[in-house]
Amino acid sequence: MSPKPAAAEVKAKLIEAAIRLLADGGPEALQARKLAAEIGASTMAVYTHFGGMGALVDEVAREGFRRLSANLGEVEETDDPAADILTLALAYRRTVVENPQLYAVTFGQSAPNGQKAALGDMTNEETRQNLSEEGIVAFGYLVRAADRVIKAGRFRPAPEFAVAAQLWSAVHGYITLEVAGYFGDGENGVEQILVPLATTLGVGLGDTLEAAAESVRVSIEAWRAKEGNIGT
Amino acid sequence: MSPKPAAAEVKAKLIEAAIRLLADGGPEALQARKLAAEIGASTMAVYTHFGGMGALVDEVAREGFRRLSANLGEVEETDDPAADILTLALAYRRTVVENPQLYAVTFGQSAPNGQKAALGDMTNEETRQNLSEEGIVAFGYLVRAADRVIKAGRFRPAPEFAVAAQLWSAVHGYITLEVAGYFGDGENGVEQILVPLATTLGVGLGDTLEAAAESVRVSIEAWRAKEGNIGT
DNA sequence: GATACATTTATAACAGGGTTATGAAATACT
DNA sequence: AGTATTTCATAACCCTGTTATAAATGTATC
Numbered sequence: 001m002s003p004k005p006a007a008a009e010v011k012a013k014l015i016e017a018a019i020r021l022l023a024d025g026g027p028e029a030l031q032a033r034k035l036a037a038e039i040g041a042s043t044m045a046v047y048t049h050f051g052g053m054g055a056l057v058d059e060v061a062r063e064g065f066r067r068l069s070a071n072l073g074e075v076e077e078t079d080d081p082a083a084d085i086l087t088l089a090l091a092y093r094r095t096v097v098e099n100p101q102l103y104a105v106t107f108g109q110s111a112p113n114g115q116k117a118a119l120g121d122m123t124n125e126e127t128r129q130n131l132s133e134e135g136i137v138a139f140g141y142l143v144r145a146a147d148r149v150i151k152a153g154r155f156r157p158a159p160e161f162a163v164a165a166q167l168w169s170a171v172h173g174y175i176t177l178e179v180a181g182y183f184g185d186g187e188n189g190v191e192q193i194l195v196p197l198a199t200t201l202g203v204g205l206g207d208t209l210e211a212a213a214e215s216v217r218v219s220i221e222a223w224r225a226k227e228g229n230i231g232t
Numbered sequence: 233m234s235p236k237p238a239a240a241e242v243k244a245k246l247i248e249a250a251i252r253l254l255a256d257g258g259p260e261a262l263q264a265r266k267l268a269a270e271i272g273a274s275t276m277a278v279y280t281h282f283g284g285m286g287a288l289v290d291e292v293a294r295e296g297f298r299r300l301s302a303n304l305g306e307v308e309e310t311d312d313p314a315a316d317i318l319t320l321a322l323a324y325r326r327t328v329v330e331n332p333q334l335y336a337v338t339f340g341q342s343a344p345n346g347q348k349a350a351l352g353d354m355t356n357e358e359t360r361q362n363l364s365e366e367g368i369v370a371f372g373y374l375v376r377a378a379d380r381v382i383k384a385g386r387f388r389p390a391p392e393f394a395v396a397a398q399l400w401s402a403v404h405g406y407i408t409l410e411v412a413g414y415f416g417d418g419e420n421g422v423e424q425i426l427v428p429l430a431t432t433l434g435v436g437l438g439d440t441l442e443a444a445a446e447s448v449r450v451s452i453e454a455w456r457a458k459e460g461n462i463g464t
Numbered sequence: 465g466a467t468a469c470a471t472t473t474a475t476a477a478c479a480g481g482g483t484t485a486t487g488a489a490a491t492a493c494t
Numbered sequence: 495a496g497t498a499t500t501t502c503a504t505a506a507c508c509c510t511g512t513t514a515t516a517a518a519t520g521t522a523t524c
Contacts, residue, residue, distance in 0.1 A: 033510070042473060043474095043512085044472080044474065044513095045472085047511095047512075047513080048471080048473075052512075158428075165415070166429045168409065169406035172408065173401040173403070174401035174402075176405065176408060177404060180339065196398060197401060200398055200432075200433060200436030201432060203435060205432055239500085242501090274504075276484095276501080278482090278483095279484080
């Protein structure tokens with residue numbers, strides 16, 4: 001059926017090259033001619049395999065979601081689900097901080113060609129079904145974690161989706177502002193804002209101040225050990 | 233000193249035209265040739281008055297901050313500072329929702345020319361001084377509101393800046409995700425997510441559940457009356 | 465194995481952006 | 495009035511996405 005079986009391979013190489021160019025040179029480095037040169041082909045490769053730069057950027061955005069989901073999936077569920085939430089937030093943050101350019105595209109912020117990567121409405125029970133698979137998978141980790149905390153009796157009973165959406169808003173907002181440069185370099189913002197924010201959210205959703213603080217402490221300690229962040 | 237006194241006027245007309253084009257046609261409509269046609273001039277106007285599209289976009293971003301500050305400044309301080317915080321958040325949200333394209337530029341998300349509108353580090357006492365004036369003014373309203381709630385004894389004692397940064401993260405994140413289309417159309421997300429989030433933040437920062445809920449109720453009621461949002 | 469067909473690819477051109485020289489027009493100062 | 499300085503319109507330049515076009519490459523059929 002397909003005269004040239006190398007098609008999928010070229011497609012993958014283009015995506016790979018796109019992410020590399022994006023990470024190195026920012027959105028303006030994501031150009032058809034540079035991509036072609038990177039994989040040793042002509043610009044036509046972009047058009048035969050994607051139809052244009054727009055679709056390629058879309059695919060890059062989806063790949064970002066896939067990598068985010070993969071990183072969130074590596075977070076193990078412990079017997080302290082409240083701590084797991086902050087651990088997920090820290091994994092989310094680390095993923096974005098390590099490749100801000102990619103996630104600017106993934107979240108439709110940086111738009112090399114005026115693209116948007118909208119996933120769809122999450123507040124509607126029905127439309128939530130036909131969301132892009134990549135986005136719903138990533139969000140699903142938060143929903144599951146929220147559900148576990150509620151079932152453990154530490155958050156007040158509430159729709160786990162609504163709780164997850166609140167957590168997502170707060171964490172996403174924090175990460176967006178940190179990456180934009182508002183909270184300084186390094187782990188400064190994590191210590192001064194994200195950690196207190198995690199406590200605030202835990203207590204606000206029903207946890208006791210003591211339990212929330214302890215969960216935050218546990219998660220942060222593991223984070224420091226894992227990422228080699230010797231807290232100051 | 234200046235041979236042509238019309239300079240400032242042309243500059244203002246360009247900014248005005250840029251915001252109009254942006255609102256109507258999105259980032260890709262923000263072009264030197266279109267701007268020139270809009271004000272009945274040649275593209276050189278952009279270069280003599282701004283030096284290039286980049287600087288013009290920068291100026292548009294600052295204008296967005298100025299308008300945001302103006303809208304936040306219109307929020308009156310009541311004797312319920314916790315309610316005022318949600319009122320500020322709703323004004324913030326309304327400003328962005330009414331002109332998402334402008335605020336995509338203001339927050340450096342949409343980058344017609346790869347521009348960024350970074351304001352600077354807010355976690356550092358010293359560097360916080362030399363932030364761009366436009367950004368610090370807008371953020372200042374939140375800091376002042378947080379301070380009032382703390383002084384009223386409803387939030388636990390804490391640096392008002394840190395509290396404001398948490399609030400800003402959460403609200404900014406919510407707005408970003410709503411505008412991106414994740415929370416459906418209209419006031420859906422406000423009712424389902426932003427309002428509960430406000431309660432969560434209030435309680436998490438030290439307020440009682442009853443007091444926080446009452447403040448949210450008061451603010452939302454005023455909001456419905458003002459914006460004509462007949463709650464469902 | 466040779467031929468027909470579909471797909472991919474390289475080349476080259478086109479269209480539409482930002483930007484830049486250049487000289488003319490317009491205004492303020494002397 | 496004359497001079498200097500700024501602004502502006504025209505036209506070109508460069509770069510980027512895109513699109514014709516024809517050659518090359520592989521698959522399927524006889």
